[in-house]
Amino acid sequence: MADEITLTIDGREITAKPGQTVLQAAMDAGIYIPYLCYYPKMKPYGACRTCVVETEANGRKMTVASCTAPAANEMIVRSDTEQVVDLRRGIIDLLMSEHPHGCLTCHRIELCGPQDICQRHVAVTDRCTICPKNERCELKDTVRMLELDLRTPLNYHRRDLPIHTDDPFYDRDYNLCIVCARCVRVCDEVRFDTALTLTNRSGVALVGTSHGTSLLESGCEFCGACIDVCPTGALVERDYKWEKAAKSVSTICTNCPVGCQMVAEVNRFDKVIRFRGDLAGEANNGQACFKGKFGYDYPNSKKRLKHPYVREGGVLRRATWDEALDKIATSLKKYSPGQVGVVASPRGSNEDNYVAQKFARVALGTNNVDSAHNFIPEVFDRLRDRLGYGAGTNPAWQLEKAGCVLAIAGNPTEEQTVLTVPVKKAARAGAKVIVIDARETELTRYASDWLRVRPGTESFLLAGMARVILDEALEDQEFIADRTSEADALKQSLWNFDLSKVSSVCGIDETQIRRAARTVAMSVPSAILFGVDTVEASERGDLVDAVINLAVLTGGIGKESAGVFPLYSGANTQGAMDTGCAPGLLPGHRQISVAADRAHFEGLWTSSLPDSAGVGAPSMFEAMRSGDIKAAVLMADGVNPEAHQLGDVRAALGTLEFLAVSAVFDSELTASADVVLPAATYMEQTSTVTNLERRVQLVRQAWAPKNDERAGWEFFSSLASRMGVGGFDFAESTDVFEEIRQAVPEYAGLSHDRLRHGGIQWPCPAEDHDGTAVLFAEGSGGKKLALKAAPFPSEAQNGTKAPLVLAPGRVLHQPERDPEVVRRGDMNYIERDEIIRIHPDDATDLGINEGDRVDVSDWDGGTLVNGVARLDSPQRGMVGVTTLFGTIASAMYDSDDPDPSPRIPGLSLKRIRLMKVPARQEAEVAAD
Numbered sequence: 033m034a035d036e037i038t039l040t041i042d043g044r045e046i047t048a049k050p051g052q053t054v055l056q057a058a059m060d061a062g063i064y065i066p067y068l069c070y071y072p073k074m075k076p077y078g079a080c081r082t083c084v085v086e087t088e089a090n091g092r093k094m095t096v097a098s099c100t101a102p103a104a105n106e107m108i109v110r111s112d113t114e115q116v117v118d119l120r121r122g123i124i125d126l127l128m129s130e131h132p133h134g135c136l137t138c139h140r141i142e143l144c145g146p147q148d149i150c151q152r153h154v155a156v157t158d159r160c161t162i163c164p165k166n167e168r169c170e171l172k173d174t175v176r177m178l179e180l181d182l183r184t185p186l187n188y189h190r191r192d193l194p195i196h197t198d199d200p201f202y203d204r205d206y207n208l209c210i211v212c213a214r215c216v217r218v219c220d221e222v223r224f225d226t227a228l229t230l231t232n233r234s235g236v237a238l239v240g241t242s243h244g245t246s247l248l249e250s251g252c253e254f255c256g257a258c259i260d261v262c263p264t265g266a267l268v269e270r271d272y273k274w275e276k277a278a279k280s281v282s283t284i285c286t287n288c289p290v291g292c293q294m295v296a297e298v299n300r301f302d303k304v305i306r307f308r309g310d311l312a313g314e315a316n317n318g319q320a321c322f323k324g325k326f327g328y329d330y331p332n333s334k335k336r337l338k339h340p341y342v343r344e345g346g347v348l349r350r351a352t353w354d355e356a357l358d359k360i361a362t363s364l365k366k367y368s369p370g371q372v373g374v375v376a377s378p379r380g381s382n383e384d385n386y387v388a389q390k391f392a393r394v395a396l397g398t399n400n401v402d403s404a405h406n407f408i409p410e411v412f413d414r415l416r417d418r419l420g421y422g423a424g425t426n427p428a429w430q431l432e433k434a435g436c437v438l439a440i441a442g443n444p445t446e447e448q449t450v451l452t453v454p455v456k457k458a459a460r461a462g463a464k465v466i467v468i469d470a471r472e473t474e475l476t477r478y479a480s481d482w483l484r485v486r487p488g489t490e491s492f493l494l495a496g497m498a499r500v501i502l503d504e505a506l507e508d509q510e511f512i513a514d515r516t517s518e519a520d521a522l523k524q525s526l527w528n529f530d531l532s533k534v535s536s537v538c539g540i541d542e543t544q545i546r547r548a549a550r551t552v553a554m555s556v557p558s559a560i561l562f563g564v565d566t567v568e569a570s571e572r573g574d575l576v577d578a579v580i581n582l583a584v585l586t587g588g589i590g591k592e593s594a595g596v597f598p599l600y601s602g603a604n605t606q607g608a609m610d611t612g613c614a615p616g617l618l619p620g621h622r623q624i625s626v627a628a629d630r631a632h633f634e635g636l637w638t639s640s641l642p643d644s645a646g647v648g649a650p651s652m653f654e655a656m657r658s659g660d661i662k663a664a665v666l667m668a669d670g671v672n673p674e675a676h677q678l679g680d681v682r683a684a685l686g687t688l689e690f691l692a693v694s695a696v697f698d699s700e701l702t703a704s705a706d707v708v709l710p711a712a713t714y715m716e717q718t719s720t721v722t723n724l725e726r727r728v729q730l731v732r733q734a735w736a737p738k739n740d741e742r743a744g745w746e747f748f749s750s751l752a753s754r755m756g757v758g759g760f761d762f763a764e765s766t767d768v769f770e771e772i773r774q775a776v777p778e779y780a781g782l783s784h785d786r787l788r789h790g791g792i793q794w795p796c797p798a799e800d801h802d803g804t805a806v807l808f809a810e811g812s813g814g815k816k817l818a819l820k821a822a823p824f825p826s827e828a829q830n831g832t833k834a835p836l837v838l839a840p841g842r843v844l845h846q847p848e849r850d851p852e853v854v855r856r857g858d859m860n861y862i863e864r865d866e867i868i869r870i871h872p873d874d875a876t877d878l879g880i881n882e883g884d885r886v887d888v889s890d891w892d893g894g895t896l897v898n899g900v901a902r903l904d905s906p907q908r909g910m911v912g913v914t915t916l917f918g919t920i921a922s923a924m925y926d927s928d929d930p931d932p933s934p935r936i937p938g939l940s941l942k943r944i945r946l947m948k949v950p951a952r953q954e955a956e957v958a959a960d
Contacts, residue, residue, distance in 0.1 A: 039107040048103035055083050055098040058111070065111050066120065066174045068127075069212040070099035071261045072311055073318060074221055080212055081123050082174060086110040095119065121178055127171075129189065131210055131264065135160035136175045163208070164273045165265035171210060191236075198860045199247040200925035201326045202259055202269050209266040211237050215258035222319065224456040225844060227252035239266075243845060246853045246860045248918030251845030253474075255449070256325035260308045260318070271329060272305035281734040282310055284721055285324040286379045286603040286670070286714045287933045290428070290450045291723030292316035292324050293791070296715065302735035303332045304715055314791055315727055317429060321449030322921060327933035330713065335697055335930050337710040338739035348708060353740060356692075356707050357754040360665070363690040363706065365755070367663045369397040369642055373652045376613050377667035377694075377711075377744065378405035378602030378934075381719030381731060383768040384744030385604065385613035386775070387760070388667065391748040394639040395757040399615050399624065399646025400661065405602025405670075407677040408564050409648045412609050414576035415598065416621050418818065419589075421726075421778075422609055425807040426559065426595030427793065428725050432457040433593040436464040436555035438548075440579070441490050442563025442599040443939050445474035446842065446917075448724065451561070451597070464555045466548050468493060470566050470907065471939050472841030472914040481548050484906045486539040487566040487837060487941055494578035496534030497549035499526040501585055506553035508587030515808075516584055517816045525821035539907045558588045563599035566839070566941055577820045584817050590808035600724055603670065607722035610776060610794070615646030619775040636775060637759055650677055656684035664688055667744050668695035668702065669711050672934045676942075694747055697930055712741040719743065719765045720787060722794070726804075728782055729791035836874065838888060838896060838944045841914035851916060859926075862918045866899030869912035870946070875903045878946060885949040888913070890942055898949065911946060 037048040041063050048057035053076055058065050067083040070076060078100040085098045088108040095116070098109070110116065128136065134150075135141050144150075146161045160166050196204040211230070216239060219228045227250040229242035241250040259267045277297035285292045285307070293313025297306040307328040311318035330336075340356035341348040351359075364372060374392040376385050385403065392401035406412070412422035419425070431437060432454035444452045452475060459465050459478040467479040468490055476482045485493050501507050502523060512519050535542045552558050562579050564572045579596055580589075588594035600606060612619035618641075622629040630641050647655055655661040657680070666685070673681040685691055686704045693705040702708045715734045722728045742750075745768050752760035762768045766784050773780050778794035781801045786792065792803035808817065851864040868886050870878075880886060880901050887898045888911065897913050905912055924932050 037103050037105045039103055039105070039109060041109040042111055052103050053099055054085060054087070054096075054101045054103050054107070054109055057103045058098065058109075063111075064177075065098055066177055067099055068170060068174060068210065068263055069214065071214050071218070074214070074217055074261075076100040077213065077217065080127065080210070082120060082127075084116055084119055084123070086113055086116055117178065121180060124175060124178060124180060127210055128175075130191075131171065131208060132159075132190070133175075136172055137180045163265045164203075164268040165208075165262075167276060169265065170263035193238075197270070198855065198858060199252075200859070200921045201254055201322075202256070202267060203273070205266055205268075206238055206240075208264045209239055210264055211239065212263060213239070214261040214263065215239060215267060218257045218261045223253070223255060223257055223453065224460055225251055225253055227844075228258060243847070244850070244853060246918075248860055248862050248916070248922065249845070249851050249853055252921075253449070253844055253917060254322040254326065254921050255320055256308070256322070257319060259325075269306060269326075271326075272299075272303075275299050275303075275305040277305060279734075281732050282312075283714060283734070284729045284731045285320065285328070286721065286731070287323040287327050288321070288448055289600045289603055289605060289724040290315060290448050291603070291721055291727060291729055291791075292320050292450055293729065294320065294324060294328075296328070296734055298734050302738070304328055304734065312790070315428065315723055315725065315729065316450045317453075319450045319453055322924070323449075323933040323936070326924070327931075330696060330931035331715040333697070333930035336741075337695055337698060337708065338741070339710060340740060341708040343706045348705075353742075353750070356709060357751055359707050360692045360751055361754045363692075364396065364663055364665075367690075370400070370644060371660070371662045372396050372398050373400035373647070373655070373661045373664045374398075375649060375652060375664060375666045375671075376401070376403045376608060377669040377671065378403055378605060379670035379714070380604060380608065380613075380667055380744050381717070381721055381765070382604065382607040382611050382728070382772060383719045383765045384667070384748075385608040386611040386619065386772050387745040387748045387762070387768055389611065389613040389619075390637065391752050391760070393641055394637050394759065395752045395755055397642045399642050399644050400652060400655075401613060401646065402615055402649040402652060403602060403605055403608035403613050404649050404667075404678070405605055405675075406608065406614060406649050407601050407675070408572060408598075409614065410569060410572035411564060411576055411598050412614070414573045415580075418576065418580050418820065419807070420621075421807060422621055423606060423726050423807075424595065424597040424724055425589060426592070426597070426725065427727075427805050428597070429454050430593040430595075431455050431559055432461075434458050434463050434557055434559045435593075436466065436552055436558040438466045438468070438552055438558065438560045438582075439475050440468045440494075440560065440562040441566045441575070442469070442561060443471070443473045443475075443565060443842075444561055444563075444599055447563075447601065447938065448599055451724070455561075464551045466551060470839040470910055470912075470941070472843060472912065473939065474843050474917070477843060481544060481551065483538075483540050483544060483548060486537070486907045487839065487910065488568060488571060489538040490567060491571060491574040491578040492529075492534060493538045493540060493545065494575070494582050495526060495529045496531055496538070496545055497552065498522070498578070498582055498585055499529045499531065499534075500546050500549035501553045501582075502526060504550070506550065507585045511587035512585065512819075515590070515810075515817055516819055518818045518820070521821045522581055522819040552582065553586050556586065556588075557591050557594035558583075558586050559594050559597065560588070561597045561599060565939065580817075581819055584819055589817060590806060590810055592806060595806065597724065604721040606724055606726065607720070607728075610722055610778065611772060612775075615648050619772065620777050620779075633775065636771075639757075639759065650679070653678050653681055653684040656687055659687060662688060663690040664692075666691065666693045666701065667711070668693050668699070669713070670931075670934045671701060673700050674935060674937075676940050694742075694744060709747060710739065710741040712737050712743045712746075716741060717743045717765065718784070719745075720769060720784070723791075726793045727791040728779065728787060728794060728796075730784060730787040835909060836944050836946055837910055838942045839910050839912050840897075840939045840942075841912060842917055842920070842939060843914060844917045846914070846916065851918075859922070861922055862916055866897055866913050866915060867902050868897070868899045868946075869902050869905040871905040871908045871910065872903045873908055874905070874911075874946075875901065878948065880946075880948050887947055887949050889945050889947075891945065896942065896944065911944060
């Protein structure tokens with residue numbers, strides 16, 4: 033390429049990209065230059081000077097830090113001269129005066145074990161062999177490379193700092209810290225949390241918490257980024273702290289729909305002992321969240337189901353797979369197609385979901401099939417109808433260059449955490465963030481405008497913003513003229529949305545609505561993240577229409593760093609939809625009612641398809657409770673039985689006449705099962721998943737199942753064969769994927785082999801196609817986008833007195849309020865009086881005054897939260913309370929559940945009762 037830079041390092045000519053440093057160019061070329069403070073994808077820092085090199089450019093010779101020195105054309109670099117090596121050794125000598133180094137220079141370190149007596153009389157606390165980072169220590173690697181002498185001229189002075197083991201998940205031993213500041217910088221530069229900072233003690237620089245003494249009060253999101261970048265043993269995961277990895281496997285986290293690519297470290301006993309973000313992962317750029325970083329351990333649990341069980345005489349007895357399959361096959365044949373249902377796992381792979389829906393339609397003749405976490409089918413259906421695809425339009429990391437990000441009714445900083453990392457980066461760079469949500473979430477801290485809309489009126493507010501954009505001629509007229517249809521219908525409908533009416537219905541000031549509309553229209557490119565956490569099912573389609581209308585009006589479809597991003601739940605909900613694991617939907621987003629598609633699949637599957645529309649997951653559990661569905665097969669891995677969207681799951685399953693459950697653990701989901709089957713986890717299979725940006729990725733097997741566990745596709749294939757149904761003779765997951773390629777046009781160019789080199793975004797119609805990063809990009813031949821008339825809300829949404837609803841919020845840190853950190857046992861916990869925000873009119877009705885202690889309970893009488901009343905809620909009927917994320921981190925760490933990630937509570941709206949705590953009871957609480 034013409035803009036490439038050519039330079040020479042140690043006599044070897046290499047090329048560098050514009051903007052690269054000498055160190056980055058050397059790393060890309062496979063040339064090793066030692067470094068300690070630099071880390072890929074972080075800004076050069078130049079603190080440790082370990083990477084010094086000699087350079088010659090334009091006749092000038094210099095000794096520089098290669099991590100900060102920009103590569104220049106015709107530059108000559110020498111990294112191995114005697115002067116450079118001596119300088120590095122001197123730097124490391126200085127560094128080791130503040131780090132235990134008794135073993136770092138020992139010639140027999142490879143032969144030494146933790147129990148050996150040190151012949152050099154090194155204190156046991158200084159030994160590499162008992163350091164948790166042994167053989168993973170970058171300082172040790174650097175010392176070996178430099179071949180330091182057995183003795184260094186400087187003595188090590190131990191800091192005698194306390195080792196912090198009192199916060200969740202990981203330990204902090206700053207006696208081993210070399211003050212490279214990687215942890216501080218990744219927290220600030222990459223995660224934008226600033227939970228860690230450089231401090232000073234007696235003139236010595238140290239790392240510490242930026243607020244208080246505990247990570248719980250410092251704003252830490254426990255993403256583990258600081259651990260992954262630490263070059264020594266200063267920051268290490270507490271679980272499996274002393275374990276060494278025998279191999280590393282690149283795989284995909286299945287705890288949320290972002291689909292982060294992770295590196296699983298596996299020991300010699302086939303146990304995954306660490307999970308770290310893969311820097312090569314395009315979906316996450318090496319980042320992770322607390323669920324991914326610390327919620328990986330469940331495949332190791334001794335509580336796992338290992339064998340099938342069949343219920344006889346009310347008691348489950350251990351059985352063989354043949355016995356279990358016979359029981360299921362015989363039982364399911366007793367029911368008509370409308371009386372049976374199949375519920376797939378939110379963690380289920382594309383292969384699992386495809387075979388599950390094929391089994392339902394071909395073997396059972398029913399369309400009652402869905403993914404358990406398909407909580408928002410209305411969103412998927414409307415996206416498919418409006419755009420042709422039920423999916424997001426752009427890659428997530430393009431958000432870092434957005435001019436404006438509009439976030440609606442979602443909590444992505446917790447539910448799709450890594451998705452918001454580029455959003456926060458954009459905000460740091462000056463982009464505008466607008467949040468439309470009744471709840472206070474972490475993203476509101478980055479918002480230039482937070483519109484605390486009345487729940488249920490979000491689509492009305494968006495229509496009002498669209499009216500402002502048209503009134504002020506801020507729309508992208510060229511885009512609308514060239515790329516859209518039916519614009520006049522939208523313009524006509526928006527005349528109904530008088531801004532004063534919008535303000536009254538939504539409870540948002542007109543000035544704020546105008547400002548938000550102008551920001552979205554003028555701060556291009558604009559992207560929209562939207563969930564439906566605060567939106568009723570009947571209103572979700574209207575919200576999607578309003579989102580698409582706004583995106584199209586501002587020209588935000590088909591462009592980089594723009595687009596729409598639906599905030600799904602469930603790790604592979606997108607893949608489930610793609611492979612047809614939804615009622616009334618065939619693979620490839622094809623509706624069953626279309627005759628041509630029916631003929632295609634009836635030919636592919638050699639079986640006629642059912643005519644009924646079927647019911648989705650939430651409705652299916654309701655149909656179980658009502659007795660309409662009498663038998664079901666449930667894939668339980670990752671299903672949260674407490675998810676409010678599903679209703680009373682245990683009651684639903686308990687009413688069934690027959691239930692078969694494939695699960696990783698025994699739980700309330702298996703309590704009433706007639707057959708229980710052991711499920712394979714992500715570590716025991718090779719399969720694919722699709723994330724929320726349409727990226728199809730490969731999950732790699734780390735070890736074969738150790739007992740009788742089977743993947744979902746294996747179970748359904750075996751069951752279909754046992755029922756005498758053909759077309760399920762899949763020997764490997766690759767066989768299933770080959771059929772997916774035939775059934776799903778968007779996947780036609782994909783294969784397991786191609787995905788071994790990284791994820792690919794569909795549509796990928798051919799094997800020589802690179803995938804599609806941005807849907808509807810100009811010149812891609814996409815269809816014209818239809819603008820749709822905005823629906824006018826019912827007069828019921830008029831902002832008058834409404835039932836009390838709790839809008840719970842959660843943030844990492846509230847600098848205006850200092851929580852109390854208390855010690856219980858060996859761990860820190862947050863304790864504080866929560867502030868219950870109530871509208872003044874509601875407070876008057878309830879006889880509550882500012883500062884009164886109040887109790888918030890659900891309609892069943894269970895206490896949700898209690899605290900001190902503050903009469904400043906912006907909406908009548910809305911009660912707000914914002915807790916700290918540290919409470920969730922502590923609860924996950926303390927959980928006895930072997931797989932706690934799926935059960936982490938979200939921020940769902942709840943109808944509540946609110947009452948003032950009597951004075952006597954208040955005094956008792958204060959005394960406690």
